[in-house]
Amino acid sequence: MHDLLFLAAAVLYGAASVALLAHLARGGEGASARLGPRLLALAAALHLALRLAGVGPGSVVLAPTLTFVATLNAVAYCGAEPWFVDVDPLTWNVSGDTLEHALRAARAAGRDPRFVMVTHLYGVPADLDGVTALCAREGLTLLEDAAESLGSWWRGRHTGTFGRAAALSFNGNKIVTAGQGGALLLASQEDAAQARHLATQARVGRAGYTHDAVGFNYRMANLNAALGLAQVESLPALRLRRRAVQAAYQLALEETEAIALQGVPSGAEVNGWLQGARVTARARCDRDGLLAALDARGIDARAVFQPMHRQAMFRGCGGACPAAEAVADTGLNLPNGPDTDVPRVIRALREGLGAGM
């Protein structure tokens, strides 16, 4: 955890830390990752990540449909086309199998995806064994939306250190916040230098106003970075408190057939950022009915993300995603702030769900 804290601190200050990331990536061959710059927002970081990886007009990116819109917006900013990938119905994330299925379907439709984007949804790592094996076998470049997974690990290696580039978010609702902002984790020194360059208006040299490319003003403000650095000190404690809330849900709901918690694949250690749950056919009401029942009892729960292939701007894109649709129609996030009163939420769930509890 000490290393993780150091990682986040280093990210916020944009400092490179080879030894640290090599340590984070222990178990991975030739781990030589470098930290990139701290950035205005995760969306900006993802945009740069895709640009650096070579995503552009004509590129096809295999991307999750069950994610926040910023993941897909970054693909669109590059003029690329997403091909949507379905999820594992238990973990709600893309897996090696769902990616392979999507890759075959895309090729059958005459597309040639060269890039894979994964999101570690609600802090639960995607099946990184399956994903990295497929990418290696097929020569695909992996990019990670690690917005929600600071403090989540896969077989002892931190999420965000598996792809060529990954983005973290320090937005206000995240486990560690800088008010706003994000950071890039990059697997090569060259990408890190190029990311800094593009994020600072592609300015050449310190003095004068010479620029060698169309760049961006994507830097995080120092004030936000200072706030984030103070927050980062609490990361281990915040993570433990969220994990304790999750453990209490797990215990209280394990016998319950009316609700099924988002699964955690073996090999994953989660940060506990959000607790996902699905209302099953054994419940007396559907998801929206449960949300209304919780709301009436003063409990703030939310529906999960709407799949991106249902959003107006991505409706024409390829990829069938029935499992993601089922999660989207039945899933919600239970409250799991550090101070959540779990027994009160469980009581409200029992009253709302009725049979099967």
Ligand SMILES: Cc1ncc(COP(=O)(O)O)c(C=O)c1O
């Ligand atoms: C999966 C995912 N991607 C991207 C973002 C966008 O992050 P930011 O608000 O820092 O741009 C978020 C959260 O807001 C997210 O949850």
